[in-house]
Amino acid sequence: MADSCKPTMIANNGVMDHEFRLAENDTDFGERIEYLKRSGYVLLCLFCREDYATRDLFRLTYIFESQENRHIYEMEYGTSCNAVSIAELFPTASLYEREITDGFGIPFSGSFDTRRLILHAAYPKDFHPLKKSFRNGPVNVREYVPEEELYKFRRLEGKGVYEVAVGPVHAGVIEPGHFRFSVIGEAIFNLETRLYYLHRGIEKLAEGKKPAECLKIAESISGDESVANSVCFCLAAEKIAGIRPSLRAETLRGIALEMERICSLLSDCAGMLTDVAYPVGASRFMALKEECMRMNKKLFGHRFIRGYITIGGVSADIGSTDLLLLESFADRIGESVKEAYDSAVTSSSVIDRLATTGIVRQSLIRPLNLTGPVARSSGGRRDVRTDYPYGIYNHHTPEIPSHDTGDVLSRFMQKAEEIQASARFIKSITGEMPAGEIKTSGTDIHDGCAFAMVEGARGQNLHYLEIRDGKIWRYKVRTASFTNWLSIEHAVIGNIVPDFPVINKSLNLSYAGNDL
Amino acid sequence: MKGFFGKLIQKPLTERIEVTDSDFERYGSMLKAEINSVFKRSIAIREVDCGSDNAAEIEINNLSSPYYDIERFGVTFVASPRHADVLFVTGAVTHNMRYALKKTYDATPSPKFVVAIGDEACTGGIFKDSYAICGPVSSVVQVDLEIPGNPPEPVEMIKGLLTLMKKAKTD
Numbered sequence: 190m191a192d193s194c195k196p197t198m199i200a201n202n203g204v205m206d207h208e209f210r211l212a213e214n215d216t217d218f219g220e221r222i223e224y225l226k227r228s229g230y231v232l233l234c235l236f237c238r239e240d241y242a243t244r245d246l247f248r249l250t251y252i253f254e255s256q257e258n259r260h261i262y263e264m265e266y267g268t269s270c271n272a273v274s275i276a277e278l279f280p281t282a283s284l285y286e287r288e289i290t291d292g293f294g295i296p297f298s299g300s301f302d303t304r305r306l307i308l309h310a311a312y313p314k315d316f317h318p319l320k321k322s323f324r325n326g327p328v329n330v331r332e333y334v335p336e337e338e339l340y341k342f343r344r345l346e347g348k349g350v351y352e353v354a355v356g357p358v359h360a361g362v363i364e365p366g367h368f369r370f371s372v373i374g375e376a377i378f379n380l381e382t383r384l385y386y387l388h389r390g391i392e393k394l395a396e397g398k399k400p401a402e403c404l405k406i407a408e409s410i411s412g413d414e415s416v417a418n419s420v421c422f423c424l425a426a427e428k429i430a431g432i433r434p435s436l437r438a439e440t441l442r443g444i445a446l447e448m449e450r451i452c453s454l455l456s457d458c459a460g461m462l463t464d465v466a467y468p469v470g471a472s473r474f475m476a477l478k479e480e481c482m483r484m485n486k487k488l489f490g491h492r493f494i495r496g497y498i499t500i501g502g503v504s505a506d507i508g509s510t511d512l513l514l515l516e517s518f519a520d521r522i523g524e525s526v527k528e529a530y531d532s533a534v535t536s537s538s539v540i541d542r543l544a545t546t547g548i549v550r551q552s553l554i555r556p557l558n559l560t561g562p563v564a565r566s567s568g569g570r571r572d573v574r575t576d577y578p579y580g581i582y583n584h585h586t587p588e589i590p591s592h593d594t595g596d597v598l599s600r601f602m603q604k605a606e607e608i609q610a611s612a613r614f615i616k617s618i619t620g621e622m623p624a625g626e627i628k629t630s631g632t633d634i635h636d637g638c639a640f641a642m643v644e645g646a647r648g649q650n651l652h653y654l655e656i657r658d659g660k661i662w663r664y665k666v667r668t669a670s671f672t673n674w675l676s677i678e679h680a681v682i683g684n685i686v687p688d689f690p691v692i693n694k695s696l697n698l699s700y701a702g703n704d705l
Numbered sequence: 706m707k708g709f710f711g712k713l714i715q716k717p718l719t720e721r722i723e724v725t726d727s728d729f730e731r732y733g734s735m736l737k738a739e740i741n742s743v744f745k746r747s748i749a750i751r752e753v754d755c756g757s758d759n760a761a762e763i764e765i766n767n768l769s770s771p772y773y774d775i776e777r778f779g780v781t782f783v784a785s786p787r788h789a790d791v792l793f794v795t796g797a798v799t800h801n802m803r804y805a806l807k808k809t810y811d812a813t814p815s816p817k818f819v820v821a822i823g824d825e826a827c828t829g830g831i832f833k834d835s836y837a838i839c840g841p842v843s844s845v846v847q848v849d850l851e852i853p854g855n856p857p858e859p860v861e862m863i864k865g866l867l868t869l870m871k872k873a874k875t876d
Contacts, residue, residue, distance in 0.1 A: 309800070311800050312800065323836070325836055358809050360785070365753075365802060365805065386801045387757070389797070389837050390832070390838070393835065393837075394835050406831060410758065412759030413760070475767075476772060479767060479772040479773075495855060699759060701758045
């Protein structure tokens, strides 16, 4: 192994450092990728950006992680027109590569899947919105799409095989997506998901804006992840600007992050019980969630805590009376969740539907880079809050529960336990509320680029921000949903179609957060 | 046997949740009266997400939570547009969803009402200038009522429905 292949430590102690390693000539590119694969690295993200200085060069950034040593390895590859696919070694790269081909028009040689991903058939051919030459604005889409240009699903044929097509408009109050099941008898033996119906062009929309203007966009990535995404965006912007929020601001952010996690997980638990026709249990979780949202409105001024996180800190303080209120509220939530949980898991009909349903095997965690409660209920142990602590998590370490069986039941237990852990965490940080400013007054935003990672309710969110001339040049978002979505195609195999809703709910993947 | 009779005389297992939202209750009973006079008992709503970030969907789902329980005022959410009187449309309509929205609209029997929910659905909101959207809901289908908000809270949605029923009465 050549010395140049050795990974560089670029993330340490919370704040992600970045170091660009240029590989203009691709002679050792393949060698490096193979080395990373052999050494058990996981692909965290792959994205492209146009070079600011030369403008005619595309830079592909590969972010790998070694999970044993908890370090991040970043590799860059410059190209003017084409690239080499690494999907044979890192299968999840296929999605990133398709995304880049759509956005920038760069083909990947050796790729096993070249279908369009984010741009559906209505978009014209040779339309690549992330190129700088394209100025954001209305596009003439096609009314008529020729037959041969329609999306080609993988076709599975054989005796007794039939297809069930679901979506994009589903039967419930839920986001749009399309599922194509191949079924024999009752058992699903293949599922292909097709998403991006909610593609709103978030990354392009951020370009050319000042960082503060982009906060609203970060909040709109996914409905119940407003805080996680805006904190992640702010961490990247603050790193570029060299701002460090005060400990009080970090604590307030911590409260907001954990309140958001509690809301989201309560809704998951309610959803799982609804989907197995146990409304008595579901109602208790739903009622608790409403109480949490009302608490959010009281503390932060918005039910989804929007407009609260700002670059340098937060927009409003919480008074001491409200803090006391929050403490007792956290206690009550913890107790009520335990009661609601006990009532659900002592119902044999609930256990019957949840146990052994929709298993996500532990062996999938690394190849697919599964994160969040989905990975932690299948024997995973990762959590950005403890792996790469940021903000308040540098000072307080949350409890991270985990489970092993990987079925819907273990995800239900995992989520119920995470709610209680978050409630205890809120209580412990509000008990030691430090004094100080809530917002560090901003120095000018410098040019530069930075990564940040945040553990949202669904898992690891990664934001990359590049600022040139005080404006955003490139904003790349990779949410936990983007990687976790792949788990559903594995989890449903061998299950029956009527169990799909509960499997889907237990994974709780965001469509908007994936489609961007 | 004893267990069976014991169950008959025991207290209900459900607990009473104290509803504190007096506004919601007030608008709810007004809505119930309007629905009774216009639709003779109940209205059915089909929800279509055309580009929302899911926050509006969360609030719409909350309408069915124990705190609001909108069904007692005669409002039900249905699984198919063919069963619906009203379409709740959220989000600025993405190009990728435009065709599905049109088909859903066409599948809804007339007379039908379309309600645009949230800032993006009403005006395009922050996505107004994006290449990926074709515009607010009104650029694709005819909209009867707009409920702005980021996202609108449950009480704003019930107020909106009340306005819609009054509108339906006069139309």
